[in-house]
Structure formats: C-alpha cells, structure tokens
Amino acid sequence: MKIKQVVAAVLLAAPAFMSHAAMTLTSQDITNDHTLQNQQLFNQWGCTGSNVSPQLSWKGVPEGTKSFAVTMYDPDAPTGSGWWHWSVVNIPANVHSLAAGAGAVGGKDLPKGASMVTNDFGFKGFGGACPPPNSKPHNYEITVYALNTASIKLPENASPALAGYNILSHVIGKAQLIAPTNAR
Numbered sequence: 001m002k003i004k005q006v007v008a009a010v011l012l013a014a015p016a017f018m019s020h021a022a023m024t025l026t027s028q029d030i031t032n033d034h035t036l037q038n039q040q041l042f043n044q045w046g047c048t049g050s051n052v053s054p055q056l057s058w059k060g061v062p063e064g065t066k067s068f069a070v071t072m073y074d075p076d077a078p079t080g081s082g083w084w085h086w087s088v089v090n091i092p093a094n095v096h097s098l099a100a101g102a103g104a105v106g107g108k109d110l111p112k113g114a115s116m117v118t119n120d121f122g123f124k125g126f127g128g129a130c131p132p133p134n135s136k137p138h139n140y141e142i143t144v145y146a147l148n149t150a151s152i153k154l155p156e157n158a159s160p161a162l163a164g165y166n167i168l169s170h171v172i173g174k175a176q177l178i179a180p181t182n183a184r
Contacts, residue, residue, distance in 0.1 A: 079120075
C-alpha cells in the first residue's frame, strides 16, 4: 500500500515539476558549439579581435530569482586553474539580456546596479578569447546564473574565483553556451 501512495504522490507532483521549463541562454553573436567570432576575440597577446562581449539573452528563469551573474571561463587555459575572461554580478532580476559590448571597461552599458569583477587579464571588463598558438581548441563557457540574493558583496579587488565562490553559493538555476575556439 505504501508503494502505491508514493507512486500516486509522484504522479500528482510530476505535472508541476515537468511544466517548469529549464533556463536557457541564447545569443545573436554565439551559438552553442560554434567558434567565437572575431568580435569576441582578444586584441592583444598576438590575437587581433575586437574584444567585444557577446549579446546574451536568457529565459525560463526560476521562481525566487533575485539577481543574475554572467561569466565567461576557459577551463582549457594552460594555467592549472583555467582563465576567467569575464564576470558580471548583481544584474537585477528584471533584466534578461545584455547587449553586445556591455562588457566594455568602465561598465557604462551594464544594467544599473551590475558590476564587473577583475578578469584574469587584470582589468574589469570583457577579455576575449586568445588561446596560445598551436593549442587545441579551447571551450569557452559562457554562463548565466539565477541567484537567490539581490546582491553579492565583494571587495573592490575581488578575484574571479572569489566571485565564483559567492555566485555558486546562491545559484538556483543556470544556463550555458560553450564555444570552442582556436583564435590563431
């Protein structure tokens, strides 16, 4: 009898669970599993891109979302710890997109209240892809996180790893695009 009750409870709960769409991330500039374009490539270190952050849009936001964070991370960088290209925190919950170029140094095109963390290039802004010469393609992970807090408090000199630690402690949903790139 207990098994029937459990099955009945699961079946009754299933429609509510199954009706919630998963969070998705899309871009006019990037598609999943396609190489980053010249505009998303770095413009130093031997790379000659435009260093413009991609346009991003997300939907299927979980209930209880109070803010968002966006990151671009290269797990294939030959550092032993990957490479953080971009970290944005405190994007208001009513914002579901970032325009191309929103990652410009100074953050003037970010939504009010949002801020960038110093990337591994050493500046607060978007640092495009630039894998070392003759390397295998690097898989750039662009992720939007739905958070259960309206604000993440970070010191002015916070590292992307510290931002990531704080982001991951508040995640209630996420979506990702992965773009493999050989910039040279």
